[in-house]
Amino acid sequence: MKVLVTGGAGYIGSHTTLCLLQEGHDVIVLDNLMNSSSESLRRVEEISGRTVDFREVDLLDADAVDAVFAEGAVDAVVHFAGLKAVGESVERPLAYYRNNVVGTLNLVDSMEKAGVRRLVFSSSATVYGASEHVPLIEKSPMDATNPYGRTKEQIEDILTDLGAADPSWSIALLRYFNPVGAHESGRIGEDPRGVPNNLLPFVAQVAVGRRDKVMVFGNDYPTPDGTGVRDYIHVMDLAAGHLAALRFLARATGTFRWNLGTGRGSSVLEVIEAFSTAAGRQIPYEFTERRPGDAAVSYADASAALAELGWSARRGLAEMCTDHWRWQQANPYGYQHEPSF
Numbered sequence: 617m618k619v620l621v622t623g624g625a626g627y628i629g630s631h632t633t634l635c636l637l638q639e640g641h642d643v644i645v646l647d648n649l650m651n652s653s654s655e656s657l658r659r660v661e662e663i664s665g666r667t668v669d670f671r672e673v674d675l676l677d678a679d680a681v682d683a684v685f686a687e688g689a690v691d692a693v694v695h696f697a698g699l700k701a702v703g704e705s706v707e708r709p710l711a712y713y714r715n716n717v718v719g720t721l722n723l724v725d726s727m728e729k730a731g732v733r734r735l736v737f738s739s740s741a742t743v744y745g746a747s748e749h750v751p752l753i754e755k756s757p758m759d760a761t762n763p764y765g766r767t768k769e770q771i772e773d774i775l776t777d778l779g780a781a782d783p784s785w786s787i788a789l790l791r792y793f794n795p796v797g798a799h800e801s802g803r804i805g806e807d808p809r810g811v812p813n814n815l816l817p818f819v820a821q822v823a824v825g826r827r828d829k830v831m832v833f834g835n836d837y838p839t840p841d842g843t844g845v846r847d848y849i850h851v852m853d854l855a856a857g858h859l860a861a862l863r864f865l866a867r868a869t870g871t872f873r874w875n876l877g878t879g880r881g882s883s884v885l886e887v888i889e890a891f892s893t894a895a896g897r898q899i900p901y902e903f904t905e906r907r908p909g910d911a912a913v914s915y916a917d918a919s920a921a922l923a924e925l926g927w928s929a930r931r932g933l934a935e936m937c938t939d940h941w942r943w944q945q946a947n948p949y950g951y952q953h954e955p956s957f
């Protein structure tokens with residue numbers, strides 16, 4: 617199959633591109649590198665021994681997107697490209713709506729023109745908002761609490777309407793829980809720019825000495841140790857979920873939504889402990905105020921993905937931390953050689 621991967625130079629996209637190549641698919645990556653480096657793709661080529669057809673294109677440039685599809689047969693699209701920082705989305709909502717929603721509209725317009733109607737979209741557990749009816753099932757109402765989450769909701773709605781209007785589309789809306797970890801080689805991984813927003817990259821940067829200590833946002837939640845509980849999922853399990861969705865879409869039309877999580881929650885303190893074990897050093901932390909908008913507990917009911925896709929996450933928290941640490945230790949500044957604080 618020839619698969620076009622938007623956002624393929626990014627964290628989840630690079631791991632999925634690697635899995636696609638390793639399964640024998642041909643991959644075109646479309647990315648404007650606004651939050652990534654083409655070095656990730658060079659390393660994907662190094663690990664796989666195969667070539668990535670990379671196009672530095674912005675999804676907001678509709679003509680350039682059309683031109684990629686006009687070149688030849690694409691069988692399916694996996695659409696990762698988007699902005700993803702919750703806090704930044706509150707400060708720059710228009711940039712988020714434009715990039716994520718308009719970018720997706722341009723993509724599906726080009727797909728329609730080219731007759732490509734198979735699409736896997738990166739949605740997020742963030743669409744469930746602060747719902748505490750765990751485990752979260754796909755039928756739980758969408759109720760995002762920030763502009764980033766609302767772009768995901770809006771895109772889900774747009775794609776659902778598209779699938780209803782034209783039943784020849786095959787669309788998978790994948791709601792990821794908390795992706796962490798790295799490929800076992802330690803050659804590709806998450807490379808956040810500036811101060812990481814998410815827990816695992818922050819913990820990893822403390823472990824490697826780039827930051828002093830982890831600030832734990834709240835220790836008075838109604839959870840066993842008082843800290844927030846999340847469903848962390850290994851990025852390689854997540855990548856495998858995309859391949860399972862593509863296999864499903866090859867024999868079904870319609871719009872489908874699946875949670876991709878492990879179904880298990882871990883607290884912030886459990887993560888710090890597991891990472892300390894993986895890194896062989898105690899990671900310092902300090903309790904601070906709750907972060908506004910955070911739910912106490914979030915984890916998936918991932919049974920639909922198991923029943924319908926035959927997919928489930930295999931790797932546990934210890935392996936997530938070991939792999940994340942291998943990447944962080946070998947690449948203390950990610951894909952760059954110079955520190956960026």
Ligand code: NAD
Binds near residue numbers: 676695699740794
């Ligand atoms: P990432 O930032 O590493 O990757 C996104 C990629 O998209 C980057 O390479 C960026 O340069 C590219 N991009 C952004 N806007 C673009 C545009 N207009 N045109 C072309 N390329 C563009 O992020 P990630 O963690 O790999 O996330 C991938 C997708 O998964 C995103 O849509 C994100 O919202 C979603 N998601 C991520 C998480 C998470 O915690 N990482 C959780 C749930 C959902």
Ligand code: WQD
Binds near residue numbers: 702739818
């Ligand atoms: C995890 C836990 C924090 C940082 C976010 C997005 C979501 C999705 C995944 C894209 C929480 C605590 C964190 C820190 C801490 N992304 N924490 N100190 O908030 O579950 O989800 O990323 O779709 O949309 O909202 O992930 O990693 O930020 O936080 O104590 O420095 O760690 O309070 O309990 P979150 P996270």
